[in-house]
Amino acid sequence: MRIRDPIHGPIPVSDEEKAVIDSRVYQRLRGIRQLGFGDLAFPGATHTRHAHSLGAMHVASRLFDTVAGRAGLPLEVCHRFRSAVRLAVLCHDLGHMPLSHASESIAPARRLLGLPSWLGESPEGVLASHEDFTAKMLLHSELAEIIRQQFGPQGLTPEAVTSLITGQEPPGGLSFLHQGVDWTPLLRALVSGELDADRMDYLLRDSFYTGVNYGRYDIDWIVNNLRPAVKDGKAYLALARVAAFAFEDFLLSRYHMFVSVYYHHTAVNFDYMLRRYYEETPGEFEIPADPEQFLLCDDASLRHTLKRSKNRWAERIVWRRGYKLLAQWTERDEGYDMDALVGALTAAGVEHFKVESLGVLSKYTGEEGARPPGLFILDTTTERLTEVSKYTPLYQRYSGPVRLSRVYVRPDLIEPGREVLARVMHAKGTP
Amino acid sequence: MRIRDPIHGPIPVSDEEKAVIDSRVYQRLRGIRQLGFGDLAFPGATHTRHAHSLGAMHVASRLFDTVAGRAGLPLEVCHRFRSAVRLAVLCHDLGHMPLSHASESIAPARRLLGLPSWLGESPEGVLASHEDFTAKMLLHSELAEIIRQQFGPQGLTPEAVTSLITGQEPPGGLSFLHQGVDWTPLLRALVSGELDADRMDYLLRDSFYTGVNYGRYDIDWIVNNLRPAVKDGKAYLALARVAAFAFEDFLLSRYHMFVSVYYHHTAVNFDYMLRRYYEETPGEFEIPADPEQFLLCDDASLRHTLKRSKNRWAERIVWRRGYKLLAQWTERDEGYDMDALVGALTAAGVEHFKVESLGVLSKYTGEEGARPPGLFILDTTTERLTEVSKYTPLYQRYSGPVRLSRVYVRPDLIEPGREVLARVMHAKGTP
Amino acid sequence: MRIRDPIHGPIPVSDEEKAVIDSRVYQRLRGIRQLGFGDLAFPGATHTRHAHSLGAMHVASRLFDTVAGRAGLPLEVCHRFRSAVRLAVLCHDLGHMPLSHASESIAPARRLLGLPSWLGESPEGVLASHEDFTAKMLLHSELAEIIRQQFGPQGLTPEAVTSLITGQEPPGGLSFLHQGVDWTPLLRALVSGELDADRMDYLLRDSFYTGVNYGRYDIDWIVNNLRPAVKDGKAYLALARVAAFAFEDFLLSRYHMFVSVYYHHTAVNFDYMLRRYYEETPGEFEIPADPEQFLLCDDASLRHTLKRSKNRWAERIVWRRGYKLLAQWTERDEGYDMDALVGALTAAGVEHFKVESLGVLSKYTGEEGARPPGLFILDTTTERLTEVSKYTPLYQRYSGPVRLSRVYVRPDLIEPGREVLARVMHAKGTP
């Protein structure tokens, strides 16, 4: 079967994968928009995690096929690894909650999910993340049986797929050994890492649907220059150094998408209001821990609840009646003082809220322990491998985050708000 | 203000238009997908009537500006006509019901809407159409007041806008006179006609979101060659004849979108099942005649009802468990016989249904009375005007419709179904 | 190796193909623009036959791979057929002469090329066509040796490649037999036919470079629905009937590109003037029959000659000083009379020329003998094969050509010309 995709053209899908896609667990993703409140700022951006996950699966094969073409793996092994990567990428977003990450704040306690212990402890008070729900759906829903039936003959289990997504080792040990080499790090890097299929799809897709160009990067050149790199009995993902600039462009594309699209002041505005709604109406909307009930928990069910709610934030969200942006700035801008502004607004009785978003180049930058897992730059002349963070100066150039500060006020108070702002700025010596 | 659109780039919006867009009536369109069940066949096609209407409004100005640039209208008149066309196009889809035209089958009786008499009689038994609801929302919801406030100073009323959309003359008479010439036919042609802003946007948009190319046509060339044509005291829309081939390509683009996308066998499948659901569950889901309640009636509310329904079709729709396509054909295909096939399936106890869709080049083709309203081809050398249907041979070439015949069977009966099909085809002498 | 192409992305090229591409015979195509004078009307359309041929080769594999994937050919046979088709498509334009088909009017006598007799007789007075030169370069230039060296081990000869391009059978007999089935008709259909790789690339490419949309069609859907069809010991190209509308759209795309781009009045204008230049300056520019000299014969060498020429048309061509378009019309336009207009211009002493271009849907339409070679529509339900021209009503709908009539006048006489035109039109009763 082939599924039409506006980004990648026709996406081939195997019969086994079709069974997964046809499951209710996967179909649920039709009801989860990729950008949450993003369409409030970019009306074209109504795309779902359903389409994204299909696209990411397709990208995953492109990545894998180049790497495998250089690895000399036997056909059968190659086929099994490929199936595993595609399936893991297809399923990586199954546990996403409605509309935005804000919904994770009302997730049930992680321990209520009853996840197996190899996925880690569930300390008191820790809430289930979307990754936890992904594991839950893979292991404890009808999907587990579908995967066993369809992919069992290839030696793939729900546990193996979960392991590739979460990075945790299942009880039976490693599943991706071949001739003494463990291919897990490489496969995992394709599923989740600095240059993974997830990011590679969503940047293109979000650019396409928002109409904003930042997310375009040179996917062909990057794909063509991926290589396997075996070190100490483990296979890692490597990129030939002629594609190092393309990789930098990819990282910068993502950075610019964050500061311009994902942290757009409208999305941030409604995320905040949803958070306030959750705080003020405990129990009104709930994320069920039970897989069968979780199937019904999507954007539409949250919207349905919001529509019937009496809460003030709910009504604002439903009818797109956000607070008004009074001011926004970054560290580069002189004369702004959050404390002074917020203090003055409070004193003047202007209802408001503030949100601060941190834009970073990569979650793998910064402190020592968070290096990009197993991405190397390969000098094909000398076969030298260098950790990507040591090769490119980009991580260093962008070592500090950018802080996007915003203050919003109640719409009918925008004029008094502006007067307060002018007064505060003037006091700071701004012309 | 400018709204980002992936098709047209930044769409400029006036403050008056912003007030309309911010209304709950318009925001409701965020919850109405443009292609109904289309995303079941084309997962990328999740775009809404909200985004389409913005895009169509933008196209409308492009059309109008070329025409007006040739018409020598005074600035003030030009501005008023332009506002009217943009507003009419922006609002033309406000009355669409959830998910698909199938929902019109459960619409309330038209007379319950209490529309003014100049919009026509409401005979017993006639249901409200989406055009009726559009008129309703324009005249009897909060939007009416917003339009009066924002556009009143320009001399525009909710009635004038409604009139441009429906083609019916309001009590006060014509609003678009200038120096004895009635511009209504031209303005109306931009809102609803063979070459209107609605079609021009949706072909591009649906192509973009489905990933199917048919809908592309040469918008720039068409726009640049639009002209006003005054005849007998009325202004009509004309196209310079150098763009006649571009117009033919536009009509054919639309035709190919119909047979390939809008009548895709999956969309047709679910449309049919929704119709069955409505028949079997009278009252379970309703289209309210009251504007305030209509605000809450969107795709999500229908889905919410379907999810909780016990009806067999409802469950199929919610989890994308359609009947399976057993056979499809057109008149061009030999050896198919709908009656024989359906009879044999019934005899064999194979549950099934059939759907037939008619693809036509244009609703304005065919019988005499349905000519494209006021579209002329202009010979700029001789100033000769020819009705488009008399100029291009295309209407004659495509005078007959194409009939897409499909038979679907219950998924678990696909094998018996195929056996029946083979038997019937064999009996017809097919190899 | 991969070559970057803006239409298809990275195009993979084998080492053997690289040797052909690096030959001087192929590199010559960098100097032959695809659209001849087309860039005078569409400044972006400077693309060459070099890039087009690479693109067409790439499309050829896409077509072949789908067909072969359904044919169950052994790997070695599959590889050889694929190489043959790619090579034939890569080389199909090698014999193109500078700038436009007008140059064929000064081609040397065909017999001077000394082509082998299996390519057909060379009657007195027949000039060499670009196909003849293609055969010449394949058989008698350095390229012949390169092909023998690189592709000989796969069993491919310059003769076999020439045969696929020209459709003539070489002395040794058929090269593309497998288990008693002759695959020549299918392979040839991919190289030259109603749905060949040449057309499929140039429509996309010319659309891309001109900025005109007509040439877009649904390549993915067509490719995915190609099938082999074996009949009477021969394999033919077939298209599953679900892609029949896509094929119609493809034919119409081509038709609209002809009437709008390839027959654009500026291109037609300069083609005509080049023809006049050739008539008035016999021997000033020549197409050499010798392969080594032919290597130097390209757009630049013709332009160089034109620049130094004293001929009036030459100067007009070099500095883009075309005659001015006075009038253009088709049969659809009333009131035009070529004889009357030309007669009146002559009588009035207004220097002018006329050009008439015939736009047809397909060269395979019309009289009985010119059917599309071996393209069938396949009903995958019944396995019934129908000749495409009997399946689709399109050939019948478009059975008549459209005649584009133009009259051009010397630029400084455009005003007198317009007066003559007005007088003639008026006499015909035009308002």
Added chain:
Amino acid sequence: MRIRDPIHGPIPVSDEEKAVIDSRVYQRLRGIRQLGFGDLAFPGATHTRHAHSLGAMHVASRLFDTVAGRAGLPLEVCHRFRSAVRLAVLCHDLGHMPLSHASESIAPARRLLGLPSWLGESPEGVLASHEDFTAKMLLHSELAEIIRQQFGPQGLTPEAVTSLITGQEPPGGLSFLHQGVDWTPLLRALVSGELDADRMDYLLRDSFYTGVNYGRYDIDWIVNNLRPAVKDGKAYLALARVAAFAFEDFLLSRYHMFVSVYYHHTAVNFDYMLRRYYEETPGEFEIPADPEQFLLCDDASLRHTLKRSKNRWAERIVWRRGYKLLAQWTERDEGYDMDALVGALTAAGVEHFKVESLGVLSKYTGEEGARPPGLFILDTTTERLTEVSKYTPLYQRYSGPVRLSRVYVRPDLIEPGREVLARVMHAKGTP
């Protein structure tokens, strides 16, 4: 008139501009490719300076119109400034020499051009640059008269246009004063500056034609956020700070185009060989100082000369027989030593050459004196203006250039070359 462009769609052109475009001086640009040897690496990149200059002119209006819309200039003044900017951008590349900047090495002495003294001194030994030739063609060719005729009524002279392009003040003094404010700095910034129409077009265009994405940036957002900024009696170009990230993305796009496309190893290879050709064949090809002869000096005339040359580099260039790339690296790569490698190749008798290219973020980075002329970031809340280089951290982050080092060897010596390379690398301790 409207000219079709695949990047920007139809480009409107005034009658006055049409006269300039129809001049032989402008038509000459049809024979100058934008990327010189770039099409040897990217076969699709055959676009010319003719099309680029049209596109840049179109972008210039978009930039100007936003700025002017905020400036409240009277209609007549606005029209004159707009014409000036468009004309200057249209003409900014008129003096480009054939194929590549390498041709500037054989340019005639600047003093031979006889440029007026206000354009600066012409010291002994200084060669004419392409900017000098642009001034020459504007002031001393048939174009000067055309400009006087067409644009004189608007108060524009060839000198004023030249001044906008070169940045030098003509004898009559400033032409772009309005109510005591000098708009020259702003107009000049649109013609030539950190964010000028030239760059904005060529990044999009080169991306489009090469098929490489790096050059895409958010043109809509940047355009919409341009503002005029008046300071000390002068008007400067400013960018609202909400577009600061878009500007950074624009600069990075350009940087990545340089290191990936403009400095592609093939383009660099042939540039070098052309330079060697010029050195070894003094006088064989010449750049004429006389405008009438300069009209005939284009890519085709250089290619014509190269084809007939006996020089070894000439033949390599004509038939794309470049030296082979043996090794390339940047400072990031360890173990490479240019001196050692070149020494060892010389010692081993392997003919070779080296080329080093410096990639910088902007020519305005680095030493103090080279600030981007008059580009400011505007805080629209506080009206504060900050020089762009002080606002964005990007110039500091990218303060050092990247050095692309390449060594090429004679193709038949690639194997010995590789052995030498391996030996040298090994001696440096590379694995």
